[in-house]
Amino acid sequence: MRWLAYMISRFLLKLILGVVVKTHVLHRERSRLPGGWLFVSNHISHFDPPFLTVAAFRKLDWMATRELYHPWPVALWMKAVDTFPVDRERADRAATRETLERVKRGRVVGIFPEGGIRDGANSVLEGASLKPGLAGLAQLSGAPVVPCALIGSDQLYTHRNWIPFRKSEAWIAFGEPLYVEGEGKEARAAFEERIAAALRALYAELKERFALTEKDLPQPPARRKGRL
Template sequence: WIGYKEGMVDLPYWAVVNLLRGILSPVCRIEVRGTREVPAGPWILACNHLSHFDPPLIAGAFSLPIDFLAMRELFQPAWFGFLMRSCRVIPVGRKQADTTALKTALDRLRSGRIVGVFPEGGLRAGKTSVLEGAPLTEGVSLLASRSGCPVRPAVIVGSDQLYVARNWLRRPRVVVAIGKPLHAPLRGQDRKEWMARLAEEMRSLFGEVKRAHRLEEVVLPKTPQERWKSGR
């Protein structure tokens, strides 16, 4: 049982994470790289986003709780929103700057938490993904500069294979890896330049994962539509 030392506030989080790990572990092989050695918060986790399976797979790869940001639409219906908030998930609007979400995330960091963000702005693969050269959204740089907390780049590869039901029978590989921390932007520093550096760190980590884990072509990121069309 992971997370038993974290206190009462995280009991719902670990109950859900361990339940989902129990469901997903029989249908995929989860490989981790560096996730068990990370320090306690405050810091920010910035990861690419391939599929709806990413949050539980990422959470299950770490031995510390992560307070993820998730789009507000996922908090409906009301009972599911209650479950999400019980797991410390922070709702965020995507159409305009969400000052409430920013304040909540800053408060979590001040209290020593780890905040997880998907700075691509949604599910991305191919040319729209940071892993293939696309830019990141500005939210992560704003959160880092306001909090002064370091950002650790992370990469998940293979989770998109789970969109094809028959893949569950062959237990596809899913890799979750984390890189070295990147210091928050300094006051007056060009945030776009800082985001470009973070994006490059994520791409470099992706390259390391491909080499170290000898990933086959079928494991490399695809859109859900590409997965459904190929049946793999």
């Protein structure tokens, strides 16, 4: 039943996004990686999960902030499509256990390791650090981490971009799987730096490949809404 709910939701998302956005995807085949693994992306808007869910070949079980589980119909739908909540304000052991269990069962868990929506100097794409914890999950699970860079989803904060067939654009690039090397605090720190570097490299690849301009790059939601 959950698989059906996910596939119906994915189909509807693909239909909606296909009408209003032209999405360019690089290295999509990297999302076919078999077995359980962790999928990580930069986070520039509330629309990121739909874009990435549609772009990836594998089914993604999203780790989502608990604030999104209200009102109850939303919580019911999110549970139906196999998301699970995380408390971003503390070390959430329940979310950690759930992640490890799902990866062990051969599933793919989607995570935004920046800990929230970020742009500019606050974004990993522009040099900011990731929120600690991702490397620990990779160590405990022994699973690979597949990085992904996303640009353009924040353009949907501009209301006119929802006009059918107006075709705003978004760009996505999947990276190669990365594994933790070694154990301990230093190994975790080094791995998180590798993930951050991989995300920046994908970002640079997208900018060069598609000749992106400043207006294409991530901006604050308020600016996209015309409030700045």
